[in-house]
Every structure is written in C-alpha cells, then in structure tokens.
Amino acid sequence: MSDSENLEQALNEHDLSTEAALADVNEDDDEDEDAEPITAQKVLDILETAWTNEMCAPELLQHQTDMLELMLSQVAHMEEQMKDLDKNDFRFVVHQMELERIRYIMASYLRCRLQKIEAFTQHIINQDETRDAADKRLSSEEAKYAQDFAQHVDEYFTKVATRYMPNQQRGEAEQRIVAPNLMSHVFLKANVAVSGVIVGVDDEEVDLTPGSQHIIPYQLVADLVQKNQAQLI
Amino acid sequence: MDPSIIEFIGEKSMISIIPNFSNEPLHLIYGSVGPFRAGFPVYVPLWLATHLRKQQKCRIVPPEWMDLETLEEIKEEEKRSKFFTKMPSEHYMVVAQLVMSTAPDDVPRCEELRTIIKDIFDIRESKLRTSIDAFIKGEGTYAKLDNLTLLEIHSVRPILPYSLDHIARYQRIATASQRDTSMLGLSTTGGGGVSGSGSGSATVTGSMSNSFFTQ
Amino acid sequence: MSAMNYFPNYYSIEDIFVTQEKVECKVNTRLQRMGFLDAGAETDDLEPGRTINLPLWYIKELKVNNAYFTVAVPDIYKNVHKAVCEAETTHIELGRLHPYFYEFGRYLTPYDRNHVIGRIIFETLRQRVRHLLDISKNDTDSKPDHRLDNIESKLHDAGVRTNTLYINWLQMSGNHLRISELVEEHQKKRKRAERSDDEGAGDPDTPSSKKRSTM
Numbered sequence: 093m094s095d096s097e098n099l100e101q102a103l104n105e106h107d108l109s110t111e112a113a114l115a116d117v118n119e120d121d122d123e124d125e126d127a128e129p130i131t132a133q134k135v136l137d138i139l140e141t142a143w144t145n146e147m148c149a150p151e152l153l154q155h156q157t158d159m160l161e162l163m164l165s166q167v168a169h170m171e172e173q174m175k176d177l178d179k180n181d182f183r184f185v186v187h188q189m190e191l192e193r194i195r196y197i198m199a200s201y202l203r204c205r206l207q208k209i210e211a212f213t214q215h216i217i218n219q220d221e222t223r224d225a226a227d228k229r230l231s232s233e234e235a236k237y238a239q240d241f242a243q244h245v246d247e248y249f250t251k252v253a254t255r256y257m258p259n260q261q262r263g264e265a266e267q268r269i270v271a272p273n274l275m276s277h278v279f280l281k282a283n284v285a286v287s288g289v290i291v292g293v294d295d296e297e298v299d300l301t302p303g304s305q306h307i308i309p310y311q312l313v314a315d316l317v318q319k320n321q322a323q324l325i
Numbered sequence: 326m327d328p329s330i331i332e333f334i335g336e337k338s339m340i341s342i343i344p345n346f347s348n349e350p351l352h353l354i355y356g357s358v359g360p361f362r363a364g365f366p367v368y369v370p371l372w373l374a375t376h377l378r379k380q381q382k383c384r385i386v387p388p389e390w391m392d393l394e395t396l397e398e399i400k401e402e403e404k405r406s407k408f409f410t411k412m413p414s415e416h417y418m419v420v421a422q423l424v425m426s427t428a429p430d431d432v433p434r435c436e437e438l439r440t441i442i443k444d445i446f447d448i449r450e451s452k453l454r455t456s457i458d459a460f461i462k463g464e465g466t467y468a469k470l471d472n473l474t475l476l477e478i479h480s481v482r483p484i485l486p487y488s489l490d491h492i493a494r495y496q497r498i499a500t501a502s503q504r505d506t507s508m509l510g511l512s513t514t515g516g517g518g519v520s521g522s523g524s525g526s527a528t529v530t531g532s533m534s535n536s537f538f539t540q
Numbered sequence: 541m542s543a544m545n546y547f548p549n550y551y552s553i554e555d556i557f558v559t560q561e562k563v564e565c566k567v568n569t570r571l572q573r574m575g576f577l578d579a580g581a582e583t584d585d586l587e588p589g590r591t592i593n594l595p596l597w598y599i600k601e602l603k604v605n606n607a608y609f610t611v612a613v614p615d616i617y618k619n620v621h622k623a624v625c626e627a628e629t630t631h632i633e634l635g636r637l638h639p640y641f642y643e644f645g646r647y648l649t650p651y652d653r654n655h656v657i658g659r660i661i662f663e664t665l666r667q668r669v670r671h672l673l674d675i676s677k678n679d680t681d682s683k684p685d686h687r688l689d690n691i692e693s694k695l696h697d698a699g700v701r702t703n704t705l706y707i708n709w710l711q712m713s714g715n716h717l718r719i720s721e722l723v724e725e726h727q728k729k730r731k732r733a734e735r736s737d738d739e740g741a742g743d744p745d746t747p748s749s750k751k752r753s754t755m
Contacts, residue, residue, distance in 0.1 A: 132354045144334075150544075166354060182382075186373060190353050193372065196333070211544070231527060236369060264550075273547040275493060279470070279478055279488035290466040298467075305470040307486065309493065312467075325475060328709035422710065458670040480706065484676060486701040487545040488669045491691055495646060495665060499658030502649045 102199055125256050135162050136194065142199040149317065149325035150276040150310050152208045152216050160198060208272075209234060213242045215271045220239040274311040281305050282322045291311065326482070335419030336372035341386040343375065344365075345468070366376050368457045371420060378503045385428045388413070393434055396441045407473040418446055418476045426531065447475075457485060492540050544696055548643070556691060558643045559597040565609040586655050596647055606651050611651035616641070624663045629680055630671040634664075634689045641689035668692065676700050 113228060118176060142156045161271065177184040209230070218239050220228050230238060282300035290312060291298050300306070306313075316322040337355070343366050358369045366386055369377070370440035377383040390396065390413035402410050414420055429435045432496045453473065460468045469476070548555040552665070567578075567590045574586040591612070599611060603643025616637045623629050634641050646659040652658070674691055690697055 131357050136354055144326075144357045147330075170354070182346070183351060185350055186354070186376075189372065189376060190355060193333075194354065197362070200330075268550045270551065272422075273490060273545065275490065276545065277489040279486075303471075303679040305473060306467060307470055307489070323479065329707050332709070363701070413697075422706065456671060456672070457673065461666055461669055476706075479702065481673065482702065483545065484673060484695050484702065487698060488695055490545050490547075491642070492662065492666050492669070495642065495658065495662035498646055498649050499655075499662045502652070502658040503655045 111303045117283075130162075132163075132166050134168070134310060135159050139163055139197060139201065141320070143197050143204075145203050145324045146201055146208075148278050149314075150272040150278070151314075152205060152212070152229045153320065154227070154229055155205075155234060157231040160202075163194065163198065169193060170210075199283055205234065206237070209238050210241060212270055212272055213238055213245070214265075214269045217242060218269070274314070275309040277307055278313070279305065279307055279312045280313050280322050281325045282316075284321050286316060286321050289316065326475065326479065328476065328479060331416075331421070331479060332419050334475065335416030336375075336412060336423070337370045338416050338420055340371050340374045340388060340420065340424070341368055342374050342377060342383040343386060344383045346382055352431045359454045371423060375423055378431075379426045380402055384432045385424055387424060387432045390414065390417070391421065391424070391432060391438060391439055396445065400441060400445050400448065403452075409449060409452065409470070409477075411472045412474060415474050416476075417473065418442070418472065426432065446477070449477055453477060453481060457481065458517065461489075546691060554640070554643070558647065559595065559600065560639065561595040561596050561644055563596050563599050563648070564591060564614065565594050565599065566612060566613040567608070568610055569607055571608060594645070599651075600647055611648065613648065613652050613654075613657060614638075614644075616653075617645060617648075617657050620664060621656060621660060624660050624667070627667055629667045631666050632664075633687050634668075634687045634692065637689075639690055642691045645653045652730050665691070669695075670694060673699060 110271065114207060138159050142153070142159070146153055170187060174184055174187055179185075204300065216229065217235075220230050220235065223229070228235070282302055282304050284302050286302065287299040288297045289300055291306075291308060300316075305325070317324060343364060344361045345363050346361060347363050348359060348361040350357050355370065358373065358516055361367055363479070374383070374385055378385055390399075397411070399410065399413070425432055425439055432438060456468075507534060546552070546554065548558075567586050568587050571586040573584050575581040575584045577594070578586055578590055580590045581587070586592070594609065599609070614673050618633060620629065620637070623632055638644055642661045642665060649655075649661075672695050674689075675681040676696045685693065702729065709716045
C-alpha cells in the first residue's frame with residue numbers, strides 16, 4: 093500500500109523533473125522561448141509531427157536530436173520509476189503501453205531517416221556541407237553513418253566494377269548522385285493562416301487558412317513545413 | 326502511411342469509458358488520465374480504452390455521433406454537398422472500426438451503424454475519385470482537399486501523388502520542348518531528365534488553382 | 541517512404557532498359573569505316589541517306605542538330621496522336637505498343653521537330669490516370685499487362701497494394717469480432733442457395749461477402 097503510494101508520487105513528479113531538464117535545453121537553443129519550459133507532452137507532439145513530416149517528405153528534413161534526447165531521458169526516467177511495480181499492476185501495464193507507443197514513433201522516425209540517407213547518401217552529404225552548423229539536416233551520428241555508408245558503397249563499386257573500367261568512366265561521380273524528386277506531390281495541412289503561398293510555377297498565389305488541406309508539389313511548401321506553419325499528412 | 330499507421334495515429338483520439346474499477350489519475354507523458362471511479366465515465370485515449378475493454382475493465386461509451394439518426398443526416402448531407410463535409414471526428418473510420426470490433430456489445434445497433442459508416446466512406450471516396458478526374462483534366466498542380474480524413478487520403482495514396490508526379494514531369498518536358506529545343510539536346514544525360522528535380526527553371530506548369538475541392 | 545515513386549537516376553534498372561532501346565536514325569553524312577553499324581551495307585563506310593538503328597544511350601549523348609544522324613520519330617507516337625486529340629486513350633494497349641511508352645518518349649521529345657511526342661506522352665498519361673485508378677481498385681490480382689506501359693504498371697501495382705492493405709485492415713480488425721447470428725444465418729442461407737443453384741454461379745467465400753460482415 094505505502095509502496096504504491098510512493099510510486100504514484102514518484103510518477104507524478106516526473107512532470108516537474110522534465111520541465112526542469114527541458115528548460116535547460118531551451119535556453120541554449122531558443123532565446124525567444126526561454127520563459128516557457130517545454131513539457132514532455134509538447135516534446136512528444138513535436139516528435140510526432142517530425143515523424144509524419146519525415147514519412148511524407150521526399151527529402152531528409154532537419155534532425156531532431158534535442159527532442160529525441162529529451163524523450164529518451166523521459167522514457168528512461170519513467171522506466172526507472174516503474175521498475176519496482178508489479179508487472180500486472182494496472183499502472184505498470186498502462187505506462188508500459190504508452191512507452192511502447194513512444195518507442196515505436198521514435199524508431200519508425202529514425203528508420204525512415206535512415207532509408208532516405210541510404211537512398212540519397214551523397215546528395216545529402218553534399219547539401220549538408222553547404223549548411224551552417226545549426227541548419228544541418230543530419231545529426232552527428234547520422235552524418236557519421238552517411239559517411240561510412242558512402243565509403244562502403246564506393247569501395248564496393250571500386251572492387252567489383254570501376255577498377256576494371258577505363259579512367260573516363262571513373263569520373264562519373266557527379267552523375268551517380270541520386271537526388272529526390274522535390275516536385276513530388278504531398279498532402280499538406282496548414283497549421284496557421286499563411287498568405288501568398290505560390291502554388292504554381294507561374295507565380296499564382298493562394299492564402300491558406302488554418303486547418304485547410306492541399307495536395308501540392310513539395311518544393312512549393314518545403315519552407316512552410318520547415319517553419320511549422322504547415323505539416324505533411 | 327498505411328492503414329496500421331493511420332490506426333495508430335487515430336488511437337490518440339479521446340473516448341469516454343465507464344470503468345468498473347477505481348484508481349488515482351495516471352500521469353502519462355501524453356497527458357494525465359483519470360481519476361477512474363467505478364461506474365463513472367472518464368475520457369481516455371482510444372488505445373487505452375480498447376485495452377481496458379479487452380481486459381473487461383470497462384464499457385466503452387460510443388461517441389455521440391455513433392448514432393443512426395446522426396449518421397443518416399451526415400450521409401444525406403454528404404450526398405447533397407459538392408464538397409467533402411466535415412466529419413464529426415477526423416478519425417471516424419478508425420474510431421468506428423476499433424470500437425465496433427472490440428466492443429460490439431457496447432454499441433447499440435452495431436451492424437446497422439457499420440453499414441452506414443461504410444456507406445459514408447464509400448460516398449466520400451467516390452466523390453474523391455470524381456474530383457480527381459476533374460482536377461487532372463483541369464491541368465492543375467495544386468488542389469484543396471479540406472475535411473478529407475487520413476484513411477480517405479489513403480485510398481488514393483500513393484497512386485494519385487505518383488501519377489501527378491509523372492504527369493508533371495512529362496508536362497515540363499512537353500512545355501520545355503515547345504519553348505526551346507536548342508537547350509534540350511545538351512542536357513539529356515543522367516537520368517533526371519531535362520528538368521529533373523532542379524530548382525524549377527524549366528518547370529512550367531499550367532497551374533490553374535482548382536476549384537473542385539474548394540469550399 | 542518504404543517504396544519511392546519511379547524517378548530515373550544513374551542506378552535505376554528501368555532507365556538502363558529504356559536507354560537500351562533502339563532508335564531509327566537517318567545517316568546525314570558519310571561516316572568512314574562505320575559501315576558495320578549497317579547490316580545491309582555494302583561498303584566499309586556508312587553512306588548518307590541510309591537508315592540504321594542505334595541505341596538510345598548513344599543517341600541521347602548527341603546534340604539534337606548533330607551533323608551525323610537525324611532521329612526518326614517512331615510511328616507508335618504518331619499512331620496514337622488521333623486518339624489523344626479525341627481523348628480516347630483508355631482503350632489503347634499501351635504495353636503492346638511499347639513497354640516504356642512514356643520514358644522512351646520522354647528521351648525522344650527533344651529530337652521531335654514537330655514537338656508532338658512531349659505533348660502526346662503528357663496527354664496520354666493525363667487521360668489514362670482515372671482509368672488506372674479505377675482498375676487498380678477493382679482488379680485484385682490479375683494484371684492487364686499488355687494494356688499498361690511500365691510506368692502505368694507500377695502505378696497499378698501501387699493502387700492494388702493500397703486496396704489490399706485497406707481491405708486487410710478492415711478484415712483484420714474484424715477477426716476479433718464474432719459475426720452476429722443474423723449475419724451468420726444469412727451467410728449460411730446464401731451458401732445453401734448458391735450450392736443448390738449451380739456450381740458456376742460464384743464462390744460463396746468471395747471477399748465481398750466477407751467484407752459485408754466485417755464492415
């Protein structure tokens with residue numbers, strides 16, 4: 093009885109500890125939002141949106157390392173609190189179910205990114221080289237993975253094919269880069285009112301109302317997705 | 326996004342249950358639920374509701390719209406309207422499917438509801454197909470799809486966006502070839518084709534915004 | 541993201557297949573010791589005025605107005621022109637005309653001085669998409685191969701896959717649910733009726749009868 097009371101208390105406390113942890117990160121990252129501590133629920137929201145955006149976007153989107161780390165520590169914290177609980181306890185089962193759902197989102201999100209990294213390796217590496225540190229699409233782990241992957245593919249091709257070919261053929265590195273079709277059509281939902289969105293290449297504009305949905309080539313709305321003014325569905 | 330992912334997303338919808346047990350509130354990362362008091366309704370996420378129902382720890386209270394008369398009205402409205410009407414829940418199919426399959430006994434006139442919800446889905450889907458046809462004939466690159474739910478979008482995904490991608494690709498080629506042949510001969514190497522995924526210099530599309538989907 | 545739309549790149553096997561296709565060309569100038577390219581040649585040199593077939597991968601690297609060869613527009617594109625103008629393309633057996641009708645046409649577009657190929661592939665696909673959407677929803681497994689080109693066939697596969705996923709989703713959830721007695725009785729009656737009617741009339745276990753009972 094008293095055990096479970098303690099536990100309930102401990103589980104209740106996690107909100108506070110998360111807020112504290114999240115406030116730290118916020119200070120480093122977003123000066124204009126430092127007054128408001130981010131809640132675990134908000135982090136989950138951001139991750140879910142990042143997940144669906146990533147699934148629907150033809151290109152690799154900006155990494156979410158900060159949010160992922162926050163959520164992972166939240167999950168670890170939760171598991172720590174749960175470890176003394178009876179496995180058949182109602183609370184254990186429910187918390188466990190929720191954690192499984194969250195883990196699924198994170199795993200699916202990262203897997204989706206890996207698929208893109210493997211499909212467009214060199215293209216993504218090249219693009220990231222031109223970006224500022226804050227705008228890089230690849231997380232540092234992903235960047236390392238991409239580099240290794242590119243190197244392995246290269247070594248493999250050299251071993252089985254290109255070293256037997258005339259020099260001329262070896263110089264096709266540029267041509268071999270695989271890039272996504274940024275004009276792929278996507279389904280979009282506006283989060284806020286956005287005016288003057290160009291929807292055709294001849295500069296035709298429309299205003300998006302909050303909650304409105306559209307099918308449109310990705311490239312025309314990529315910046316709205318990045319700024320979270322709209323999300324992919 | 327296949328149906329299992331759409332179901333997963335829809336499982337976040339809140340639904341009322343009547344538990345047969347009592348418990349303090351649970352502080353989930355997603356948000357707090359409870360307190361649970363035996364015999365009193367409480368809102369929980371659908372994934373929790375179906376779990377508890379399978380454990381026979383609750384009854385599910387069907388959402389208000391899961392009612393023959395309401396749905397009959399929605400169906401008539403959907404038939405009358407040129408546009409997609411707003412559904413009472415943006416995950417109406419998922420909610421209906423999960424509630425009716427886990428707790429058919431909690432839903433009065435379950436079979437009739439099942440049929441009418443399927444009818445509404447079918448009406449909307451065929452409306453979507455008709456609109457798509459008009460949209461593609463209108464040379465648009467962009468269309469509005471207000472009130473369409475994820476599972477309805479799924480019925481034309483990925484075939485519709487993929488088709489539009491190819492149509493747009495060939496349209497760019499056709500337009501570019503008409504405009505300027507001299508530049509084309511030089512750039513047909515590589516697979517990406519003439520305009521490929523470039524920044525859009527050669528991308529000219531007849532983009533009448535399309536009114537068929539617009540409210 | 542599991543399967544991406546076809547977008548030709550250096551490694552895509554389809555793009556290699558397309559560029560393997562032979563293109564009919566007219567020789568414009570004497571090409572010394574190139575007679576081996578012409579099966580009917582009597583000299584070592586390739587004589588102006590001769591017609592030979594060259595692979596697309598070679599042709600596409602030449603400028604449109606190169607001094608050596610003039611590309612002849614394949615008849616298949618001229619032959620569908622009328623159907624395209626009359627918007628009667630759905631019945632065309634595109635796969636039989638050319639397995640890579642669209643992509644082959646895309647590569648040849650710059651070489652067509654009359655600018656029709658680009659227009660034709662664009663219009664043909666645009667006209668046929670509605671039909672593709674319809675048949676991919678209704679055919680379950682049998683694929684009308686001869687009627688579809690490679691791009692269409694991929695779109696068709698995507699559509700069939702979507703439909704299968706959707707039906708499975710409806711039924712999988714339906715597995716947890718006991719069929720109501722009323723429906724079960726009805727199904728039994730139908731089976732009995734069908735059995736006594738005649739054997740050819742239809743399989744009592746068709747998906748459509750199951751679909752009804754599970755929503």
